[in-house]
Amino acid sequence: MLELLVVDEHSIFRIGLKRLLSDEPDMQVTGEASDGASALLSIRSHAHSMVVLDINVKGHSGLETLAAIRAEQPRLPVIMLSMYEGEHYAALALRGGANAYLSKNAEPEEIVRVIREVGRGTYPLPSVAGTVLKQLPHIGSHSSHERLTPREMQVVMKIVKGQSISEIGLSMVLSVKTISTHRTRALGKLGLTSNAQLVQYAVRNGLVD
The missing domain is CATH 3.40.50.2300 (Response regulator)
Structure with missing residues (x-):
């Protein structure tokens, strides 16, 4: 059993x-x-x-x-x-x-x-x-996004797909403040400062097509 x-x-x-x-x-x-x-x-x-x-x-x-x-x-x-x-x-x-x-x-x-x-x-x-x-030997071996929590990664991917903070909050049933906090922490871990840089990072690291 x-x-x-x-x-x-x-x-x-x-x-x-x-x-x-x-x-x-x-x-x-x-x-x-x-x-x-x-x-x-x-x-x-x-x-x-x-x-x-x-x-x-x-x-x-x-x-x-x-x-x-x-x-x-x-x-x-x-x-x-x-x-x-x-x-x-x-x-x-x-x-x-x-x-x-x-x-x-x-x-x-x-x-x-x-x-x-x-x-x-x-x-x-x-x-x-x-x-x-x-x-496995190749995926993310030197990628900063491996340090993101699953929730942070989820927010990042939604931003990369063009969703606004308020839209992400509605889809994830979380407050705008909480989503903004996840975004800020993710940007910090990735060493980025804007959504545009997030998109560039995602494309460069194969997270999106």
């Missing part, structure tokens, strides 16, 4: 995944956490078979949580399940030690299949991750 710890800041998603897996005879959700700190506490107190970890959780980011898990339990299988489909995020997850990377938009059957096969030790790679794995 695969005993899964589901780490996601949205209770609706945790409930949905728990419901999806309830019909599977060989897997069971035995732990839930909304943030990285709680996830680590659960891992220390229960012998979970696997962790399904969102890349964007409260407190420590999903990638930071992944690093902490790898430091304490390097052999514990971790599947990064995220709303982000871009190869950049898959690369970060795989380089951080995730066993698989899936979009939350994946079909339920695909999610179940990957969980089962990772549990068996076959470590399957979805299409996006398979492509990225071949490029």
Whole structure:
């Protein structure tokens, strides 16, 4: 029996995944956490078979949580399940030690299949991750955007696509002030000062066509 710890800041998603897996005879959700700190506490107190970890959780980011898990339990299988489909995020997850990377938009059957096969030790790679794995030595090895948090990266990509701060706030259900803060922090990490420079950076580093 695969005993899964589901780490996601949205209770609706945790409930949905728990419901999806309830019909599977060989897997069971035995732990839930909304943030990285709680996830680590659960891992220390229960012998979970696997962790399904969102890349964007409260407190420590999903990638930071992944690093902490790898430091304490390097052999514990971790599947990064995220709303982000871009190869950049898959690369970060795989380089951080995730066993698989899936979009939350994946079909339920695909999610179940990957969980089962990772549990068996076959470590399957979805299409996006398979492509990225071949490029791991080259993707972002000297790129400043690897220091961006998933939320900062999401804001940057929306700016690059021409969305205004207010439009981004509406789409992400965040205040204009919060979006502006993410933008400012991203610019600082990238050593840039304007949206125009962001676009140039994105094109130069292959983040957009």
